[in-house]
Amino acid sequence: MRRPQPAWALPALLALWTIAASATAPADPVVHAATIEIKGFAYAPRTITIAVGTTVTWRNLDPEPHTVRSGDELVRSGALDQDETYSVRFDKPGTYHYGCSIHPQMSGTITVQ
């Protein structure tokens, strides 16, 4: 059955953009466990650098539901209502861009190294 594919895609474009950005931006400190708060229609911190094997947990503090979605299947939450969490363990190095499928204005990036 055909399903519309949510397209956070543009992975190639985003990857190029990331390479260009990381060449100039100062590196974030590497952490081994991470919680990202969703508050005020934003991911905080919006950009995070983690070690391979780190589990990242998103917690939605807003009274409005949010999701956490990247272009691939690795990061793909359902609707997180207030105080609900979603966790993903990152086992492969790389840069992961994600956003909220309910609010297009939201975005975040995880760098795994």
Next chain:
Amino acid sequence: MPSDAANMASRRHALKCLAYGGAGTLFTLAGGVLTPSNLAFAAGGTAGKATGGVPLFVQISDTHIGFSKDANPDVAGTLKSTIELVNAMPDRPDMVIHTGDITHLSKAAEFDTAALLMSALRVIEVHTTPGEHDVADATASEYFNRYGKPSANRGYYSFDHHGVHFVGLINVLQFKPNSLAALGTGQLEWLEADLKGRSSSTPVVVFAHMPMWNIYQPWGWGTADADQAMGYLRRFGSVTVINGHIHQIVQKVEGNITFHTARSTAYPQPVAGAAPAPGPLKVPSDQLPKMLGVSSVSFKRHPGTLTLTDRTLV
């Protein structure tokens, strides 16, 4: 200068309208031109007759079944009131279009409740397009399992009704991160082909969930590639583009194209940029005049609706 009595009547009427959550929008077809009017007033017994047209459809939007926070702990109740209003309309049309956010969290139980409530509508046809709250489950399957058939699970489709061509579009699955909603290339190609052989004198109604013009980009209130769709629609003599999502009435006219956003039946949202973020707006009674102000701006853009409002208030 309105009298005190008029003010009281105005306040009572406003409270009544607010209690119905804005209810919906009635569209009538008169001389090939679609005229939206506010349903809360239409149910007062004058709007359907006053426009002198053929009732075409009622737009219901953003019912958010499953929401239970302070802004409205009883969204099922307000949807029920809305349906009662529709059923009681003197010139009730035979079709309802729900422009999305049927549910709040895309849960099966929420869809079931919504369907049960909507089944009380005394209309022949109900059409839908999903909101982002309807496709928030990880596989987007709850919505499509129930409402995917007319579009073969693509989310976009068209049909004709009373000589009007209706186009349902989906703009909640292809967000660009940190940007706006989008239709996507495949859907745009389909739209171009769908409209190609049609006479420019055919009235067209386009319905989608998110605004089809850029209302407020910082809150994502727009569709990035909507202009391309408008390019295919511009040659038609009468185009009405309706959506929900922002829970308040905003209208724009551009040539032959009228853009109209509907209210929610669940809760209001702040005016674009009037809060740090969009979301449910709790309205205490002392904030009511502010809410009414928002509504009256919209009414000024509809001369017909404004007239009805004045009459009711007196």
